[in-house]
Amino acid sequence: MNAETEYGKTYNFSEIKSREDFVQQHPLTFISHYKSYVDKMMEGKDDILTKDKPIIFAVTSGTSGTSSVLPMTQRQRINFFVQGVAVVYHSMLQAFPDSRKLQKSLKFFYTPRWRTCEAGVPVGPNSSSPTNTRQLLNVYSTPKAGFEILSEPEALYIHLLFGMKDKHIGMLEANFSSIILSSFKALDIHWKDIIEDIEKGRVNPNLKIDDDVRNELDKVLKPDSSRAQELREAFEGGPIGLAKRIWPNCHLMLAADSGSFELPANILRETYCKNLPIYSPLYAASEGLLGVNVWPLKHPSHYLLAPKSMFFEFIPVEHCKEDQPATLFLDQVQLGEEYELVISTAGGFWRYRFGDVVRVTGFYNQCPIIEFMYRQGQFLNVRGEKTSESSFYQALSKACESWSDIKLVDYCCCESILIDDQGSSWKSYAPTYYVFLELDGSGKLTAEQKNKIDEILAEQSYVYKSFRNKGSIRPMVVKIVRPGTFKELREFTIETTTASANQYKIPRTLKRKEAVNFVLDRVIKGD
Structure with a gap:
């Protein structure tokens, strides 16, 4: 379907009939290869990398290297939900039956500052945020008005305030375990103020938020001295097991715990979230969905690659220094070996070396199960x-x-x-x-x-x-x-x-x- 795009004509996509043709005809690429094409798309030109028009231009974090911009299509978003979120939800219900209960989740995430490119398409992070999960905001403990706060310290305070007010929170959520750990660190500082807010039924007057947002939040707060006393008693026990004392019915923490997030996850297991299972559900990036963890109870976290989301190739780590090394397909990788991942996405990045190194830990039928190891460059x-x-x-x-x-x-x-x-x-x-x-x-x-x-x-x-x-x-x-x-x-x-x-x-x-x-x-x- 992309043979008639500018990129497809340049690389003769119409002549590609097999995966072998694809590998022979198209070189391995890095992010710099796509900049001029993405620039044209951001200017509003059509049929550049794909026939599908981008719904956002995803900006990578830049914390492990240089920030980049990648087009994201509706096809990718649908794949993420069908191949990723739906599968994870099924796995979670089987492993943690209490997830079926009608309980709110305390999710730590923040509304990003978006900009719009010349084509009129939003430009910003592709990670889970209140902006791209509006239909789900009702399942979280934070009222919708709280997600209008753009400054993180104030937004975090509101997350903690309404999360602590609800004794029946069933799950703690964030993209990464490090976000949950930093949220508990903030709670160490602000818990007395938050408990006072719950007792008085108001939002802290020193919090710098817009008056209209404050008024909306104050409407859903009522003085609750009983809950305030429960929380004071919970904090008397110190940080070990604090989460379960604040929320006795909380049954799960949902956050990434592999790679650079292993340390904060382990700290949470030993301290604030002791006896609370951690489930790292997805292996994903700004480029889209790569894998799903269908074994919630196993640790360390392993992921089943999602071949319907992306086309995968693998470079043995000993050949990573080469510019155009030979690659292996899904059915050619070996158990226990480490590989640099190469992906081709529905957003128009072809044979793209995006930097992740993984280890093959097993197979589910014929599909590789992998453990994330590290980022190239890290x-x-x-x-x-x-x-x-x-x-x-x-x-x-x-x-x-x-x-x-x-x-x-x-x-x-x-x-x-x-x-x-x-x-x-x-x-x-x-x-x-x-x-x-x-x-x-x-x-x-x-x-x-x-x-x-x-x-x-x-x-x-x-x-x-x-x-x-x-x-x-x-x-x-x-x-x-x-x-x-x-x-x-x-x-x-x-x-x-x-x-x-x-x-x-x-x-x-x-x-x-x-x-x-x-x-x-x-x-x-x-x-």
Whole structure:
């Protein structure tokens, strides 16, 4: 159907009769390949990449690299619902029968700031937001007026206020587990004010929101001293298991918990959401639906690829450095192997290397089941060693096991080339990794505890160990940052990039010098 588009004519789509023809005739592509075509579409020109007109131009988060714009068609949105949301809902009902009860959900998501391109099409994030789920807003605890608040701190306060007011909340939801964790961190600060609002039946007068929104919210609040007392008693028990004390009938947390979200998910499991199952339902991106998790009770989360949503190809990781490596099809991948995913989408991106690396963990009939590993570019690579995000996190997690009373709150890394002060010693000219840790605990890490991360990484990675032994990479530099740094980094990133609050991903490997300097400014003095 796209043979007569400008792109289809350029690449002779009319001559393609099989998947083999497609691979032989069309090169592997990166995002830069599509910019001129997307620019034309945003100007209002038709039949460029696809016959279907875009319904939005999706802006990627930019937190793990450079932000990009991708066209999204109605066909993709329908596929996302039919192949993704509907399947997940069925799986959720089977695994968690209490989901059938008529309970509200507390969903932490925010209305993005949209713009309109020359073609009159909205431009903004493609992640779940109040804008693209208007038909479902009634199932959430936040009144519709609350979703009109565009500033995140105020909107979050309203989410928490109405969520805590409803004792019978059945589910906590967000795109990512990190959003739910940061929401509980905000609750640590504001819970007394929120309880006072519930007791008095009003929205906090110090909250900076429009009067018309405030009036609508005040209409649905009534003084509730009984609920206020229940909440005070819930908070007396501390953070461990807090969610179940606030909402005794809550049966599920719905949020992504794999990749860079594994750490915040694990913190939630150990603290606020202890004894509350976490279900990571979808493997998705701005490009659309990639996979569904039909095993809600299994951990770590695995996803069944969705071949009716996209056409998949796979590049063995050992060939990722090549510009045009040979690819494998769905029926050719091997169990236990890691691959860079290549996708062709209904939005007109063909044989597109969008950066995700996955591991095949099994097969459902003939369709691969995968585990997300890391994003290309989210690795440390000062000497060609390419230490992946997952490899570094495994080493860090193992080192954390020896920290008796100190818990890891969050972390990120960068390559020393982004650090200005390299010292005066000739040895310092060898590159290294800078690691920034935010800790929860009264103690401090000893030099030995910090060095343990480097030692374990060398044990796990032969390539890293060889460079360390030769002195080509010097010992990693571990810095402790002050509490709240990663919350502030999130706010800084949202303010200075195109990322929205709904799609922010924790950048485990910092690539922007501005972000590096931001974190460096928050290193605890003397550390």
